[in-house]
Amino acid sequence: MGIIAPSILSADFTRLGEELINVEKAGADWIHIDVMDGQFVPNITYGPIIVEACKRVSTLKLDVHLMIETPDLMIPEFARAGADYISVHAEACPHLHRSLQLIRSLDVKAGVALNPGTPLSSIEWIIDQLDFVLIMSVNPGFGGQNFIRSSIEKISALSRLLAEKNSSAIIQVDGGVNQKTIHEIHKAGATSFVAGSAIFNTPDYRQTIQALRQAM
Numbered sequence: 001m002g003i004i005a006p007s008i009l010s011a012d013f014t015r016l017g018e019e020l021i022n023v024e025k026a027g028a029d030w031i032h033i034d035v036m037d038g039q040f041v042p043n044i045t046y047g048p049i050i051v052e053a054c055k056r057v058s059t060l061k062l063d064v065h066l067m068i069e070t071p072d073l074m075i076p077e078f079a080r081a082g083a084d085y086i087s088v089h090a091e092a093c094p095h096l097h098r099s100l101q102l103i104r105s106l107d108v109k110a111g112v113a114l115n116p117g118t119p120l121s122s123i124e125w126i127i128d129q130l131d132f133v134l135i136m137s138v139n140p141g142f143g144g145q146n147f148i149r150s151s152i153e154k155i156s157a158l159s160r161l162l163a164e165k166n167s168s169a170i171i172q173v174d175g176g177v178n179q180k181t182i183h184e185i186h187k188a189g190a191t192s193f194v195a196g197s198a199i200f201n202t203p204d205y206r207q208t209i210q211a212l213r214q215a216m
């Protein structure tokens with residue numbers, strides 16, 4: 001069964017607590033938290049205090065996607081705030097192996113996120129340090145963008161690479177995931193699905209999450 005991770009980027013922030021409770025009741029598996037710094041991506045969102053607030057309301061795993069420069073400086077803060085999963089961008093980490101070791105040393109699951117233009121070869125030699133890989137299927141920074149088609153082939157190639165290296169790392173896909181795209185994404189080998197607008201922009205979260213699972 002796939003992991004459905006609603007991205008709170010598309011939630012109603014005037015009622016974040018309620019939104020978190022509602023997606024949990026609706027059958028979500030993880031909560032995806034998009035951290036943006038206005039440097040690595042052209043948008044600014046939230047930091048550890050929001051992660052800490054989510055932790056108080058939700059019993060789901062908190063999956064923190066760091067779209068920030070020099071993430072090593074902030075990783076301990078996000079771990080302290082209650083992150084269960086942390087992904088860093090390969091493009092922002094000159095010492096990727098060290099960043100992953102840092103995450104794991106804090107008892108948090110470690111992932112690497114790859115922008116659409118970043119080759120899989122950037123993770124080839126650190127696969128043994130990975131609990132998950134996040135394939136960005138849009139350019140990071142905003143919700144509600146269209147799925148980039150070439151991501152399907154990239155996910156398939158990643159599945160093969162992980163199998164070759166005997167890795168059990170989870171393949172997560174983020175950006176433009178909806179009832180139309182989820183089948184192909186799943187077929188290509190992904191098992192963790194981030195969805196922002198496809199969930200929060202609908203009236204009935206339970207029905208939407210069920211429909212996403214059925215469409216898989």
Ligand code: DX5
Binds near residue numbers: 197
């Ligand atoms: C984009 C974020 C995504 C975003 C996805 O930079 O990483 O998590 O919330 O939004 P949708 O699902 O609307 O494409």
Ligand code: ZN
Binds near residue numbers: 007033034065174194
């Ligand atoms: Zn994300």
